[in-house]
Each structure stands twice: as C-alpha cells, then as structure tokens.
Amino acid sequence: xxxxxxxxxxxxxxxxxxxxxxxxxxxxxxxxxxxxxxxxxxxxxxxxxxxxxxxxxxxxxxxxxxxxxxxxxxxxxxxxxxxxxxxxxxxxxxxxxxxxxxxxxxxxxxxxxxxxxxxxxxxxxxxxxxxxxxxxxxxxxxxxxxxxxxxxxxxxxxxxxxxxxxxxxxxxxxxxxxxxxxxxxxxxxxxxxxxxxxxxxxxxxxxxxxxxxxxxxxxxxxxxxxxxxxxxxxxxxxxxxxxxxxxxxxxxxxxxxxxxxxxxxxxxxxxxxxxxxxxxxxxxxxxxxxxxxxxxxxxxxxxxxxxxxxxxxxxxxxxxx
Amino acid sequence: xxxxxxxxxxxxxxxxxxxxxxxxxxxxxxxxxxxxxxxxxxxxxxxxxxxxxxxxxxxxxxxxxxxxxxxxxxxxxxxxxxxxxxxxxxxxxxxxxxxxxxxxxxxxxxxxxxxxxxxxxxxxxxxxxxxxxxxxxxxxxxxxxxxxxxxxxxxxxxxxxxxxxxxxxxxxxxxxxxxxxxxxxxxxxxxxxxxxxxxxxxxxxxxxxxxxxxxxxxxxxxxxxxxxxxxxxxxxxxxxxxxxxxxxxxxxxxxxxxxxxxxxxxxxxxxxxxxxxxxxxxxxxxxxxxxxxxxxxxxxxxxxxxxxxxxxxxxxxxxxxxxxxxxxxxxxxxxxxxxxxxxxxxxxxxxxxxxxxxxxxxxxxxxxxxxxxxxxxxxxxxxxxxxxxxxxxxxxxxxxxxxxxxxxxxxxxxxxxxxxxxxxxxxxxxxxxxxxxxxxxxxxxxxxxxxxxxxxxxxxxxxxxxxxxxxxxxxxxxxxxxxxxxxxxxxxxxxxxxxxxxxxxxxxxxxxxxxxxxxxxxxxxx
Numbered sequence: 001x002x003x004x005x006x007x008x009x010x011x012x013x014x015x016x017x018x019x020x021x022x023x024x025x026x027x028x029x030x031x032x033x034x035x036x037x038x039x040x041x042x043x044x045x046x047x048x049x050x051x052x053x054x055x056x057x058x059x060x061x062x063x064x065x066x067x068x069x070x071x072x073x074x075x076x077x078x079x080x081x082x083x084x085x086x087x088x089x090x091x092x093x094x095x096x097x098x099x100x101x102x103x104x105x106x107x108x109x110x111x112x113x114x115x116x117x118x119x120x121x122x123x124x125x126x127x128x129x130x131x132x133x134x135x136x137x138x139x140x141x142x143x144x145x146x147x148x149x150x151x152x153x154x155x156x157x158x159x160x161x162x163x164x165x166x167x168x169x170x171x172x173x174x175x176x177x178x179x180x181x182x183x184x185x186x187x188x189x190x191x192x193x194x195x196x197x198x199x200x201x202x203x204x205x206x207x208x209x210x211x212x213x214x215x216x217x218x219x220x221x222x223x224x225x226x227x228x229x230x231x232x233x234x235x236x237x238x239x240x241x242x243x244x245x246x247x248x249x250x251x252x253x254x255x256x257x258x259x260x261x262x263x264x265x266x267x268x269x270x271x272x273x274x275x276x277x278x279x280x281x282x283x284x285x286x287x288x289x290x291x292x293x294x295x296x297x298x299x300x301x302x303x304x305x306x307x308x309x310x311x312x313x314x315x316x317x318x319x320x321x
Numbered sequence: 322x323x324x325x326x327x328x329x330x331x332x333x334x335x336x337x338x339x340x341x342x343x344x345x346x347x348x349x350x351x352x353x354x355x356x357x358x359x360x361x362x363x364x365x366x367x368x369x370x371x372x373x374x375x376x377x378x379x380x381x382x383x384x385x386x387x388x389x390x391x392x393x394x395x396x397x398x399x400x401x402x403x404x405x406x407x408x409x410x411x412x413x414x415x416x417x418x419x420x421x422x423x424x425x426x427x428x429x430x431x432x433x434x435x436x437x438x439x440x441x442x443x444x445x446x447x448x449x450x451x452x453x454x455x456x457x458x459x460x461x462x463x464x465x466x467x468x469x470x471x472x473x474x475x476x477x478x479x480x481x482x483x484x485x486x487x488x489x490x491x492x493x494x495x496x497x498x499x500x501x502x503x504x505x506x507x508x509x510x511x512x513x514x515x516x517x518x519x520x521x522x523x524x525x526x527x528x529x530x531x532x533x534x535x536x537x538x539x540x541x542x543x544x545x546x547x548x549x550x551x552x553x554x555x556x557x558x559x560x561x562x563x564x565x566x567x568x569x570x571x572x573x574x575x576x577x578x579x580x581x582x583x584x585x586x587x588x589x590x591x592x593x594x595x596x597x598x599x600x601x602x603x604x605x606x607x608x609x610x611x612x613x614x615x616x617x618x619x620x621x622x623x624x625x626x627x628x629x630x631x632x633x634x635x636x637x638x639x640x641x642x643x644x645x646x647x648x649x650x651x652x653x654x655x656x657x658x659x660x661x662x663x664x665x666x667x668x669x670x671x672x673x674x675x676x677x678x679x680x681x682x683x684x685x686x687x688x689x690x691x692x693x694x695x696x697x698x699x700x701x702x703x704x705x706x707x708x709x710x711x712x713x714x715x716x717x718x719x720x721x722x723x724x725x726x727x728x729x730x731x732x733x734x735x736x737x738x739x740x741x742x743x744x745x746x747x748x749x750x751x752x753x754x755x756x757x758x759x760x761x762x763x764x765x766x767x768x769x770x771x772x773x774x775x776x777x778x779x780x781x782x783x784x785x786x787x788x789x790x791x792x793x794x795x796x797x798x799x800x801x802x803x804x805x806x807x808x809x810x811x812x813x814x815x816x817x818x819x820x821x822x823x824x825x826x827x828x829x830x831x832x833x834x835x836x837x838x839x840x841x842x843x844x845x846x847x
Contacts (some may be wrong), residue, residue, distance in 0.1 A: 009750050030668035037664045048805030050648040057580030057645035076632040080625040088618050096815045153750025156681040160610045164538020184684040192755030233783040236612040304448045
C-alpha cells in the first residue's frame with residue numbers, strides 16, 4: 001500500500017487473491033454502470049437539448065415503458081443475484097477454517113490501545129505477532145474493554161473483537177514479510193495508534209523462534225490443565241461413573257446436542273459460555289443445576305487457558321457423550 | 322418576530338426549519354473543515370486525538386440527526402406538501418409548530434453537551450464504549466437526539482394524515498406528485514422506525530446513568546443487541562434521508578425534460594418498496610461483528626433486493642430525459658449531479674453488501690466515501706436542486722442563473738475530488754475515525770482535503786446569491802419554469818392559506834407536453 005496507485009495492498013494470504021478477484025469484478029461493474037449512466041445523460045443533454053422546434057418532450061407510450069422497466073428490473077436483479085452469490089461463496093471460504101488442517105492456535109487479547117498475543121507454548125508478545133508462512137493460523141480473540149476489530153488488510157481479514165465473547169478467525173499467510181495490523185473499530189482516544197505488525201516467517205524459522213522464546217512458562221494447554229485442577233473441574237468432568245457432567249475429550253469443534261433439542265457447535269465461545277453460564281445450554285442427557293457459574297472467579301486470560309486446555313483434548317480418547 | 326414564533330402557517334414553519342438547519346449545517350460544515358485540515362497531514366498535529374474524536378462525533382451527530390434526516394421533509398416537505406395537495410395547511414398546524422420547538426430543544430441539548438465538553442462516541446454510540454468507557458457527555462447528547470427523533474415522529478404523523486385527508490377534489494392517489502409519494506414513504510419510516518431509536522438511546526442513558534446491565538457484557542448485557550437495535554433504526558434512516566431527495570429529482574427531471582415521468586407507477590411503487598425493504602437490511606452493518614453466517618447471508622441477499630427499486634429510479638430518470646426537451650438550468654444540473662453520484666454511491670453500496678468484499682472494506686474510508694456519496698453527493702444535491710427549483714416560488718424572486726450554475730459545477734467537481742480519493746484509501750486498507758494515519762496515505766488524504774476546499778466554496782456561493790436575490794432579484798411570477806403541479810397555480814410566494822380559491826384537479830400529473838411554456842427568458846436556452 002505504499003503508492004497511491006496500488007488499489008489493493010499486496011495480497012499475502014491464501015484467501016486474499018480470490019477476494020481481490022471479486023473486489024475488482026464488482027468495482028468493474030460499478031465503473032461500467034456509472035460511466036454508462038454518465039454517458040447516457042451527456043448524450044441526452046446534447047441530443048435532446050431545448051431549442052426551437054424541440055420545446056416539448058415526445059415521451060413514450062405506456063406499453064414501451066412497461067416493457068423497458070420490467071426488462072431493466074430483470075437485468076439488475078440477475079446481476080445483483082450473481083454478485084450476491086459470489087460474495088456469499090467467497091465469504092464462506094474466508095470464514096470457515098479449512099478442514100483437516102493442523103492449525104497453529106494463537107490467543108489474541110485486545111485492550112485499549114494495544115494487541116497482545118500468546119502462542120501455544122506460552123510465549124507472549126505485544127504489538128508484534130510472529131506467524132509461520134504456509135500453515136493455518138487460528139486466532140482466538142477476546143477484548144478486555146470495548147469492541148475492537150482485528151484488521152490485516154494484506155490478508156483481507158477483519159474480525160470484530162467483542163468483550164464478553166470469544167471470536168475465532170483464521171488465515172494462512174503465503175509469503176514471509178511484515179504486514180500491518182490495525183484496529184478497525186473506533187475504540188477511543190488512541191484508536192489511531194492501536195496498530196501492530198504481523199511478522200510472517202518461514203515455518204522452520206517460526207518453530208525456532210517459538211522454541212527460543214520458551215522462557216520456562218508452561219504451554220497454554222498445560223497452564224489450562226493446572227487451572228482446571230486447581231478449580232477441581234475434574235471432580236465432575238472426569239468422574240465417568242457418576243456421569244454428572246459431560247466429558248471434555250473430543251468435544252472441541254464437534255456439534256453438541258442440547259437438552260432443548262437444538263444443537264450447537266462446541267467452539268471457543270460455547271466453552272466460554274458454558275463456564276460462565278453453565279445452565280444456559282445444558283447438554284442432552286444431563287441435568288442442569290449442577291455446575292456453579294465461574295463468572296467473576298476466572299478472568300479473561302484464565303478463560304483463554306481453560307479453552308486452550310479443552311481444545312488440546314480435541315483429539316484425545318474419551319467417553320463419547 | 323412574535324408572529325413568526327407563534328405561527329401555524331406551514332410555509333413559515335418550513336422557513337423556521339430552513340433557518341435552523343442552515344445553522345446546524347454551517348456548524349457541521351465548519352467542523353468538517355477542521356477535520357479535513359487535520360487530515361491533510363499524517364500526524365495528529367492540529368488538534369489532539371481526543372479533540373479529533375469529539376470533532377468527528379460532532380460532525381456526524383449534527384449532520385445526521387439535525388440536518389440530513391429533517392432537511393428535505395421539514396423544509397421542502399413542510400412548505401410544499403399542502404401546496405401540492407391543494408390544501409390550506411397541514412392537518413395539524415399546531416403539532417407542526419410543536420415539532421419545530423421540540424427540534425430546537427433537542428438541538429440545544431445536544432449543543433450543550435458539545436459545549437460542556439463534547440461527545441466522543443461517534444454518531445453510532447456503540448456500546449460498551451458509550452455506556453461505560455467514554456468520559457464525555459453521552460446522556461445529554463442522547464437526550465438531544467431523542468428529542469430530534471420525537472420531532473420527526475410529529476412530522477411523520479402530520480404528513481401521513483395530511484396526505485390521506487387533505488387532498489384537493491379530484492387528486493386521486495395515482496395523481497399525486499412523485500415528491501408526495503416519496504414524502505409519504507419517508508413518513509412511514511419516520512413513524513415506524515424512530516421509536517426504536519428512541520428506546521435504544523434511552524436504554525443507553527439508563528445503562529450509563531443507573532448501571533443497569535443491558536448492553537455491557539460486564540453487567541450481563543450484549544453489545545451486539547445494541548447494534549441490532551441501533552441499525553434497525555439507522556439503516557431505514559438512510560432511506561429517510563435519500564427518499565425525499567429522490568422525490569425532488571422526480572419533480573425536476575420531468576420539468577426540465579418537458580416529459581411525463583418514464584413509468585410514474587414504477588417510480589411511486591419503488592419509493593414504497595424501498596421503505597419496506599429498508600427495514601430488513603440492518604444486519605449488513607454487522608457482517609464482521611460476529612452474527613451467524615446464515616444471518617449475514619440473508620441480510621446480504623436482502624440488501625441486494627433493495628437495490629432493484631433504487632435501480633428503477635435511475636432508469637426512470639434516464640427514460641424521462643430520453644426524447645425530451647432538456648433545459649440545463651441550475652436545478653437540472655443538480656439533478657444530473659444527483660443521478661451520477663447516486664449511481665456511484667449505490668454501486669459502492671453493492672460492493673459493501675457483498676459479504677467477502679465487506680470483510681475487507683468494512684470500517685474503512687471506503688464506507689466513509691460510500692456514505693458521503695449517497696448523503697452529500699445524493700441527498701445534498703437533491704436538497705440544493707429542490708431549493709433552487711422552488712426558491713422563486715418561496716421567495717418570489719429569481720436568483721442569478723449564472724452564479725447558480727457556477728456553484729452547481731463547483732460543488733460537483735469539489736465533491737468528486739474530496740471523496741473519490743477516499744474510496745481508494747479504504748480499498749488500500751485505511752480504517753476510518755483516526756486523527757493520524759501511516760504516512761503512505763498522505764497523498765490521497767491531501768488530495769481529499771484539497772477537494773474539500775473547492776466543496777466549501779460551492780456551499781458558500783448559494784448562500785450569497787440566494788440572499789442577494791431577495792434584494793436584487795427580478796420578480797419570479799407564478800410559474801417561471803412552466804411546471805405542472807398545484808404549487809405553481811398560486812402566487813409566489815403563496816398567500817397565507819395557499820389558494821384564493823380551493824383548486825380542483827381534473828388531469829393526470831406531469832402533463833408536460835401540454836403545460837404552459839416557461840415565463841423566464843434567456844435562462845438555460847442552448
């Protein structure tokens with residue numbers, strides 16, 4: 001985005017080229033239609049200008065009008081439908097984490113006015129995010145105060161970060177380099193300065209970088225396990241005989257049937273909700289009213305640890321609920 | 322003075338609104354000037370970041386709630402609706418006066434908030450920033466906007482009842498001027514949507530003042546609930562702003578093409594379709610906020626659906642010009658400017674309605690440029706076009722046609738220079754609402770600021786020559802443009818109760834092929 005003549009910033013993620021095609025296509029449609037309207041107006045103003053001999057309009061009969069209006073509606077509706085479908089299909093690709101990919105999980109915390117990141121092995125960094133090229137990076141985002149928005153123009157990626165929710169987003173960076181990360185949702189005084197850098201490294205360099213920064217802090221999942229034990233969650237969630245609470249092995253990323261007959265995807269936010277409001281969405285075949293709420297007992301960072309631990313059990317052997 | 326402040330004459334109340342809104346517009350414009358000067362350089366150097374946040378909020382709140390929403394309905398609508406219907410006044414003249422007082426009270430409350438230290442939430446009041454984190458005067462400002470909304474409801478009810486009850490004999494629904502149709506559709510939105518805004522803003526005040534958890538997640542509320550409520554009003558609100566503008570254009574184009582509207586029924590029906598569909602698209606402001614994929618897809622689809630009736634309008638205006646006798650007067654230049662800019666603004670709206678595209682463009686300068694193209698390029702062009710069209714009727718005087726044209730072209734060029742660069746800035750990925758920005762965006766920001774100075778000249782000019790016309794202008798006569806419509810069948814300006822003898826309508830509207838020729842000579846002839 002260095003010169004004014006590059007319309008889009010250099011594409012640097014697996015989805016951004018396809019998004020660019022759609023962007024340029026719709027821009028072309030806008031350009032053609034706008035120029036067409038402008039040309040038609042200029043043409044009419046010249047050709048039908050008011051002059052002696054042309055002091056009144058000659059109009060159109062009703063049948064002509066009707067035919068043209070309906071044709072026009074049909075053409076616009078067809079073009080709009082096409083644009084809608086293109087946008088929706090591409091959106092699906094942008095939103096949905098590719099199935100089967102081994103993801104690098106990174107927790108992102110937004111607060112006024114900085115971004116902090118925590119990698120799977122516990123390494124933390126502030127205002128700079130190191131990620132490997134070529135691998136799927138899955139972000140788990142939360143905010144400590146107001147709404148922010150995680151925006152990396154080079155990845156064509158934007159996700160609002162809403163306090164009280166855990167959002168996920170993903171990207172796969174294609175080329176090593178340094179890319180701008182900005183907050184896109186107005187968040188107060190220094191909103192303009194809430195920027196950070198995304199440093200994309202070759203995968204092996206990232207692994208080395210990650211290992212170097214292993215400063216003895218436990219990995220997220222291990223820290224989550226420690227917290228899990230301290231809070232004695234296992235008393236119910238690991239006591240298979242009494243079946244007071246659903247087991248957590250293999251839970252993450254699966255659809256869960258609830259007592260009210262509906263079904264919900266066990267993602268970050270579902271787990272977070274279940275810790276804070278256990279009786280809101282009770283799993284089918286379980287009684288409500290067993291688990292106390294942990295709202296106020298665990299803070300946002302601790303919630304991220306618990307979620308990281310449960311996520312680490314995604315492929316573990318366990319009792320099928 | 323007293324006779325003005327206690328008047329129930331819709332024409333005088335319209336002029337009270339004109340004066341009040343011109344003051345608000347001037348204030349909002351001055352603030353925009355400071356904003357553009359600040360943005361001419363990459364650093365935050367003219368004002369502090371905190372001041373900048375207060376300035377763009379002030380600009381947004383004033384322009385949206387105290388100019389764009391009321392502008393055409395309360396000034397041109399108020400003035401023209403009874404005249405176009407052949408009625409002596411609106412159905413509830415005193416309610417009309419009350420609406421102005423409530424509007425002024427709301428404006429004063431909001432201005433008090435601004436003087437007392439300002440508001441820094443943006444005109445969107447997003448929670449929990451507005452309810453918990455902002456240390457500015459949220460409650461005062463919110464109550465001011467609440468009152469402005471109440472005034473809108475008064476006006477909406479008045480227009481609906483007037484259109485139903487006070488049409489002249491023979492003025493069937495399908496003979497109504499298209500401007501009346503657009504006012505009617507607008508009034509429906511005003512009455513149905515504004516209460517939701519009022520409720521939402523009161524909830525913001527309650528949460529902020531009494532710490533009741535409604536929108537703040539810390540207290541068990543939901544910030545997304547606020548967004549749903551807010552946009553449920555504020556998306557229809559952009560149709561409140563643009564529909565009357567479309568109505569004005571639908572008057573100007575037939576008159577200056579000397580043709581019947583191309584598809585009267587289509588144009589009238591499209592106003593109603595836009596009003597109805599406009600209620601169902603609010604979620605397109607929340608594609609990246611975390612609503613479900615399914616919800617986003619539905620809202621995207623409906624947003625495309627609302628574009629079809631908008632396309633009908635553009636097509637009909639072009640069709641009206643086709644085979645016409647086009648007279649390029651000042652109002653017509655504004656109308657053509659409107660059509661061009663509305664097409665660009667509407668088209669870029671389609672880009673934003675496309676899900677994957679919006680992920681990249683949401684909350685960037687692209688949105689700023691899109692919104693201003695519809696609102697400044699569209700709505701304001703229509704407002705000025707209408708002002709120039711009906712000025713001879715309202716004042717009884719003719720303004721300088723030469724200066725009128727210079728101002729119209731200046732505005733058009735200034736507008737393009739100001740906002741086209743912003744489309745590019747947004748596509749390049751510059752988020753909006755920032756006092757400072759990375760230096761690589763400097764060139765286009767500077768270009769935009771340069772364009773804004775031309776735009777400013779374009780705004781000042783009409784103020785000068787229109788006021789001058791009151792003193793020096795030639796008398797306009799009853800119907801200088803040779804226009805159809807009942808408002809042209811009475812004197813300029815009209816007498817207190819509009820018509821000496823109540824008019825009776827016997828013909829269909831816009832019979833331009835048989836209308837009287839203009840009485841102005843030497844104006845706009847090729």
